[in-house]
């Protein structure tokens with residue numbers, strides 16, 4: 001779909017771009033280290049199908065942690081909330097996304113929420129299917145429905161690059177396996193998880209996913225209900241409480257938009273009943289969030305009064 005470029009949005013991008021010099025591209029997944037620190041683009045997708053954009057919105061990025069919201073929606077549909085929340089909690093941690101610390105101090109080694117890596121690994125473990133191919137195929141089909149784009153796929157290079165270097169995620173998986181939270185082969189789980197994180201798309205597709213969450217799980221363009229309202233509500237709530245890692249509290253206070261970020265520099269936002277947002281800005285702050293992406297959302301939220309507490 002063609003996106004109208006907006007001068008107003010472009011001016012906000014130029015303003016937000018000034019802070020990319022204070023950020024750093026993630027390189028613990030070697031393939032992500034190739035990104036250009038100074039990139040910044042945004043698409044906003046409205047329920048009537050129109051959209052506005054600024055920057056190079058055709059550039060594809062891997063979802064990384066943004067995929068955690070989508071896999072959560074899928075397993076909530078696969079198993080229902082009771083089953084899912086017996087295995088992963090609902091509480092923010094205040095710790096970095098890849099931290100192992102709380103797992104050891106909890107009475108049951110159940111990860112605190114599905115947005116940290118330990119919790120996301122449990123969620124990925126719950127994706128139904130008889131093989132890795134079938135489970136990944138189901139997830140990808142769901143993503144293709146959410147974006148209404150059958151060509152969305154994953155980046156083999158990013159997936160392999162993460163699989164080769166994912167020893168911390170291996171450690172988390174072995175820990176939760178030892179404690180009986182998961183019971184599958186760790187290497188297979190990581191194969192599936194790294195492919196999930198490597199699903200790639202452009203900002204416009206990302207904004208389209210955002211508008212589906214914003215409209216309570218219904219694609220406003222096709223009219224299809226892609227997930228039950230209840231599932232969309234749970235996912236959006238996690239985006240508010242845990243979507244920006246251990247910066248979620250400050251983000252909620254200052255910006256107040258349900259959002260999920262990934263270390264590729266992507267942010268997917270869902271402004272309830274109004275629009276979806278897709279951002280790409282690979283320069284990250286010290287918590288792993290897109291530094292210019294956050295600045296851009298702050299400007300948008302202030303200029304257009306998007307913060308949650310203003311909803312009537």
Ligand SMILES: NC(=O)CC[C@H](N)C(=O)O
Nearest residue numbers: 064065097117197262263
């Ligand atoms: N914060 C992120 O985006 C993390 C996702 C990444 N694939 C990881 O597990 O480390």
